[in-house]
Amino acid sequence: MKTTRRASPQRAVVPGRRSWSSLLYSGLTLLLIVMVLANSFGILTPDTKPEMFLAPARTAARFASSWLDTPNLGAPNYNVGIVPVAAVFSVLDAVGVPAWLIMRIWRIVLLVVAAWGARIVLRELMGESATQRAGTVASVGAAVAYAANPYVIVGGATTPTMLPYALLPWLVVCWLRGSRAPSWRWAAAAALVLAAMSGLNAGVVAILQLIVLVPLVAHLCLIEGHRFLSVLWLVVRTGLIYVALSAYWLIPAVSALSVGESIAGATESVGAINMANSFPEVLRGLGMWTLYGAGGEGWFDPGHISYFLAPLVVVLSFGGPMLAALGVRLSESPARLFGSLSVLVGGLVMVGSFPHDNQTPWGRALGATIDNVPGLIAFRTTNKAGAVLELGMAVLIGLAAVGIARWARSVGTRLVAGLGAAAVVAGSVFPALTGDLYQIPMDLPKYWNQTADVVNARGADSRVLMVPGTGLPSYSWGYSGPDEIGPSLFRRPFAFRSASPSGGAYASNLLAGVDMRLHQGTLPQGAVSTLAAYLGVGDIVGRYDVRGTGNIGARVESILDADPGLGAAQSFGPADMGHGAPAPATVRPVAGTVPATSAAARPASGSLIVDGAGSALPSLQSAGLLTGLPGILLAGGLDARQLEEAIRDEGRVVLTDSNMRREASNSNPANSGALLGANEDPVSTRALFDTSDQTVAVVRGNARVTTAGQGLLFGPTATGGVTQAFDGDRTTGWQFGNFGTGVGNSVLVRLNQPRELGTITLAPMQGGLNRITTAKVTASIGGQLVTKDVMFEPWNTYPARVDLGPGLASAVNIEVTGVQGEGGGPVGFSEITVPGLSVRKVGVLPRALVTRIDEAARAAGVDPSEVPLDVVMRRSTGDANGLSTEEHRLEREFSLMDERQFAVSGTVRLAGGASDSQIDALSGRSGDVQAESSSRVFNNPNARASMAFDDDGGEADRSTAWVPNEPVVGEWITLKFPERELSSFTVTQGAQGGHATKALVSVNEGEPFEVKLGPGTHRVTLPKAVDATRVRILLTEREGSGFVRVENIGLPRVQESSATPDRCAVIGTIDGQPLRADIGSKLPQLLEGRAVTFTGCDATLRLDEGRHDVGSVMDFAVDDLRLASTQTVIPDGSPPRVEVLEHGSASMTLRITGNCSPCLVSSGQSFDERWRASAGGKDLGEPLVVDAFAAGWRVNAVPGEVIHITFGPAGLALGAWLVSAAGLVLCLVMLVAGVWRREPDVHVARAREDNAKEVQP
């Protein structure tokens, strides 16, 4: 049946119907209020930044600025749109409404506004039929459908989405009426509604919802007969006014575009977003990726999993779409076009590029647009278009309600229809019925309020630094979200290290460099307080109540306790929540004077010109280069003039390997990828500048090694690089294939020159729950492919040998074809031995600065050879025990621009690959008796073989033991000794824990025989007595849990030598020459597996101009190596100081005191090239990066001179506020004037006349 209508609602009302419908609406509203309040009653459940509820006035004030000094080290503010919403909350807060109730009141208001708006939209679309009883039924249906569906529970359940969701119907109403009665007044009303959606999260949702124009224009032009240009003009007018009204957030958002893109690029991926938003899901209002995700701690959104795990809820949640389809089938209303087109457009946008792995042309086009158009990455979560789909659904469901009401004329059928509708609603909002309406509870523990009280009691504007950093904070008391709690608690500027990049590249690099070593427990003493001094931090807050962080509390607290630059700790909260710390929250003030602000001045004289990045800070601090807090300048950020000035100011050049080109983890603060080559592009990195200013990986040797396959899942992972399978160290290896993905991984070795290989050896790492069972070796020999299948034993100590036969080989490929085991751990190869092969991964320090120094020094009038130069290098050690190590030894290359003399110092430890006999020799146990073993647990030197052959006052020392590595089976121990007759000996194991039960014993490399062993002492009797010089015991079976300790073997003892061990040991090489270090007095610490400091045994080290190679030896692993210049610089005069005259987020006024001729003035805010400064009214020019993170200037000023610093866009942002305010006043005047004049609307009148003529019955 066809209908031909022009919508124009009449306003006649039947009194009885109004009272009935009013009662119904009141009841439904009451039900809504009960549901919203009853879920998590009394608990704050923030649906956006928690500080908006907990500290709304402070949040509104803070976000009004174009520059945010919190929660990072400063960043452009793209979220000024928060201000109006926070201001509304602050009114409620001011009258004493608790935070949790502010959120609930807000949610109730939004849902009521949404429902009422949907009701009006439907009435507008239905035309005169809306005034009949059917219209009332339809209105109720639409209102309920729009306010009670899965979208408002999941995807739309945050203020940034819910606010535009609630106002979308009102925008549609304004445009509908504005098209019928074109005027600026309706355009102003529409713009006000659009602006009221706010600029939260840069207004992404409001802008995305503008796709509603498609169904709206279709309805207005095709159903109501308006001209397209007329409708377009209304929309354009709306847009113009909207831009003026929203200028206050649009201008800052545009100026902060790069920040927004950086955050968007580092958070959820397009693939993750589009993993589950299929058509069925978006049609029932779901499809938001977070609903379907899970991590190590379970579901991301556990309260809402009934939507896909409870079949009845699944069926009922499809009730809405079914009713919508019925609406099209049963109704004859022209509103169907708007409804169905809204559903179509909304659905297509929400589906995005699903299925991500097999995209449709539409998905590809959408994805390409989002990827390639600047700024559109903010729109990648297309699920946020859900309001358009739901509004269409609501319209169609309203129409369906009319059709069903016509059908249900008896009491029975009405009852069935009513119960059915109730069931659909119940299924659609099922989590609300089970108390799981809200995803994020935030029942802030009292100890955090106590912590905040202590911190806030201290004055000034110094920063509060929270450690350690996190990815997505997931607190053990419930709160989990992208926003840290600091801004809710602390009045002072707050900083923490987030795994995702924020606050600019320099700040991210600096914080990551320090925080990662804090996580690892390798931060040198005093590094935290040194960082605090550079950042202008007054208090360090330890935060340890985050889930899944192991014993991080103990690690971090021990470092903070040992920091001489920090005061005594105050602890808050129960110890059992501290992950090893005495409490979940601790506060330490910095020692001495608390800085008044983060702005600072330092003498320019003696600044460090660091060839690297801020992540060098811990190494610079441990090298003693930060004593007196000299200015830190990053060479890569200095132009020719700035470098020249820095050298003229007697700057000290420090070559470092800190600016490493590697993949960064955006979720795990303790993880990063391996060092990359200059030609390898990381997806996300904290490295600064380009490759010439970065430390990059280069593989030296006579072959190229490349891998294929899945590698290690869930990276990035620094450990287990393929070159470790070719380093000759059985304790290191190439790892891959976690979670059962080992098969298919391969390594291809391409030899630079063909050579005869003969037999190659493959030693798999079989120690975990998984192991490699088979592999295929393919070699290209003489142009022919030779393939060999290989099977592996479950023992680590039995490598497979593959004979490739004669002929010159150019390449060998080794592919894993079989793995075994149920564990999620990786498999790998500890060694792949190819005769004649040499492969070595080296970190090459930046070369750009070295090539620039000569010219810059001469321009500055300084002899280049007089420029002080240090080289500071650090191995990527992993954790404090060196057990998660990327680099097992320090391998570096660096270049010098001229000949230099250095003093050598650093830290070193015994390498995991040092053999037992080498350690014995080092510790003075050299002699006729030598013990060796296949492994030591955790590479611990004190678990070596000779610990089973030592004594204590003539008796066997059972306090020490040989402790083999897991899985124990297959591990061996041998003893060589002077010839003696041997008929039996004893083997003593620990009485508790694991123990070997069987072994194969071989004497003098003869035929092995099996013996039984067990806890305690067992005697091994030889088949016959022999003159023996060598015994080998291979463990073949074990029982029990825990380490197997072989405490004593009744064979000759390994004796301590009477000779004093040499204090100097070769710990590495430089240009192939031995690097000798004095370690003699620190042997006990070395034997405990700890790193010790050393100095070179030679007075100085002389190096020529050109490239230099730092190499390693098998026994030692150098952690830090410092080559210190013999030149020293002493800053002259009193150090400069600044007095803060005025300080705001985006500007500050400082007065210089002390010597500043010249000095480096730091804004204390993260570097952004738009910061500006003037001294005495004179522009200081573009800022440079000072203190490795901040915008600053080199200043020549006399004491008392005033420096004004401001963020460039701040002035424009202030103007934008004024424009918005003026626009708001103008809009209100237009609206009020229009109402007051009450002029007859000729268009409406004429339209009504037309309708009266044309509406068909």
Place this chain on the structure above:
Amino acid sequence: MNRVPVRLPLRALLLGVVVSLLVWVTVGAWAALGAAVLLVGNLLVSPSRRILATSAVMMFVALPLVWLLGSTLPLSPPSPRLQDNVAAHQLGGLALWMLFVASVHDVSFLKGSDDD
């Protein structure tokens, strides 16, 4: 005012081709085939039967069933299941398009007026 009801049947074939193409571009080949079948069916059956709207209702009713049975994977974890359930995805997309086409087919339009 110049309002003339626009009748669409003569354009049905062209509409069918365009819609099938759009369904293929946005949903997939199987859904496009389904759309073509339904649109041809609609041409052959009396328009008063509202076959498209009825088909849309039936597809929406079938959707939860296909959602639950359309994948061999268990309900949890949901994301592989949803990605594996091609039938539900294509049926949902087809239903969405048919909902719209049924509306377009059943609603009469006004030609643009010049009174605005």
